[in-house]
Each structure stands twice: as structure tokens, then as C-alpha cells.
Amino acid sequence: MKDTDDKLINRNMKPTAMRELVLDALLEQNVAVSLSDLEKKFDKADKVTLYRTLKTFEENKLIHSIDDGTGSVKYALCAENCQCNPHDLHVHFFCTECKHTYCLNDTPIPSVTLPLGFEIKTINMVVKGTCANCKK
Amino acid sequence: MKDTDDKLINRNMKPTAMRELVLDALLEQNVAVSLSDLEKKFDKADKVTLYRTLKTFEENKLIHSIDDGTGSVKYALCAENCQCNPHDLHVHFFCTECKHTYCLNDTPIPSVTLPLGFEIKTINMVVKGTCANCKK
């Protein structure tokens, strides 16, 4: 049985062909991907199916979505046992050169002190700049 | 001469009727507004004109835009002498109850240490939760 099948089953999803394909694509990337990235990659696949595949992945916490401010939502794999809790949150980085969005898994979001009465539920933190690849 | 005229002229914009109207609307708000908010408020005004008004305001650093993750960009007044430099950046707060977006002007974005080779240009940090008004 395939590795991807495991991952899908572990997260309570049936391992369909489409899902394996998308999961493979996500696994081989070290940057986050958008729906339209996937559309380009699998130009025979239907946009809506890809869309719904990502949605189910997200619901089942196999991936998380990233709003990097580019106007198109990006998706990236969660850590193995991630439950998408606040303490799982990490900083995302958008490179203005190569336009890639990175999960900085080892960079946790620093804590902020809010004004009195404001209660935090979650945080989105996107750093923009030049990535290690483009800096050279 | 009106106060709003001053502000516009200080920022190198001609004080047209439309601009005064929009600036007034921004001044009387303590939360950030979206283009569609303005459309509702001024239902006679053209969407594109409002759009371009906001754009010129932003170009001239009278306001800054906020991507709060709701899918529609919000705008809020800059501080008096703001140049929108990195050290002017503050945290934004989106209340999931009242759906309002606040500028936390007194809450600077904490510094983050990035992986080797990553160079920061700017940061977007949006905290989501319940605001002081809704918490009661």
C-alpha cells in the first residue's frame, strides 16, 4: 500500500486517484501551492474537483490554507500529527522575487499583547521579502 | 478652509468633493472600511471612483490597506506623519463577532527571527478573535 494512501486513511479520507495525485504534488513541493497552480499542473483535471479535494484535505487537517496576501489562497501540508491548534501556528514567508510562499515550520508566531478586552483566537502572520534562494 | 482639505493638501492631493466625503467617512470611523462599505454608505457614488479615491489616498500615504483575510481589503487612516515604513507597522485585529477590523496602533508587530538567508521587507499580522465591544 502506498505511502500516500496511509496518509489519507489516517486522516479519514478514502484514497481516490485524484486525492493521491494532489497529495503527491503537495509532497514534492517545498512551497505552498494555490488552486490555480494545481490547475496548471493537472490541466486535464477539473478545477472544481481540485478545489473540493483541497477542501476535504483541509477539513481533515492534512493541509492548512495560507492567506499570503496575493489574492489566491495557498495550501501546504500540515505536520504529521498537526491538529491545527494555535500552538501549531507558524510564520509564513512570501518571496517577492520568485513569488513563492514558504511555511516556516520552525518559526513560531511570537506572542502579542493586545489592548484590554481583546481576546485572541488565532493569528495570521506573513513576512514578505526575499527568500534564501533568491538572495544569492 | 476645512480640516480635511488640509490633510489632503498636506499629502499632495487636490481637495475634491469626493475626496472630502471619503476622508470624512474614514475620520468618523474607528474601524477599517472596505470599498463595499463605502459603496453602501454613498450609494449614489460610483464604485470605480471610490476605488480610485482609495488608491490615491493610499499612494499618498493618507491611508493604508489591510488584508484581514476576509477577502475584501480594508482601509484605515495612517498616523499623522506616517510614511508607512516598517517601523510604522502595527497589528490588525479582526473581530469574528462584529466582523470589524481594528488598527491596533499601539501594538507594534513583534520581531521574528527568520531562517538563514531570508530577508524581511514587510510584515502582515492579523489577530482574529473577539474585540473589547463584543466580549462583554
Added chain:
DNA sequence: AATAACTTTGCAACTTGGTTGCATAAACTT
């Protein structure tokens, strides 16, 4: 005051990303 030059406004129309409804196809259940 009349003309020219530039700026702002308004309408129409379009693009992109995301989304829903519904029908077909595939996969499980008994």
C-alpha cells in the same frame, strides 16, 4: 474670456478566484 492641457469622475465591461447546483460515475453495503 477663449482655448488648450490636464485631472477627476462615471459608465461599461472584463478578469480572476472562489463557489454552488445538479447530474453522472464510482465505490461501498447488504
Added chain:
DNA sequence: AAGTTTATGCAACCAAGTTGCAAAGTTATT
């Protein structure tokens, strides 16, 4: 094998943002 559930694919739609172009308004020039 029939019936139920789940996944996929097509069409169509929606919202937000954006562009092109012409009309209206402003400012400058003589």
C-alpha cells in the same frame, strides 16, 4: 445485483478588484 453513499465533472454564478475610454470639471495660457 439493487440500493445507498461518496466522488467527480460540467455549467453557471458571484464578489472583488481592475482597465479603457469618454465626459465633466479644473487649471493654466494667451
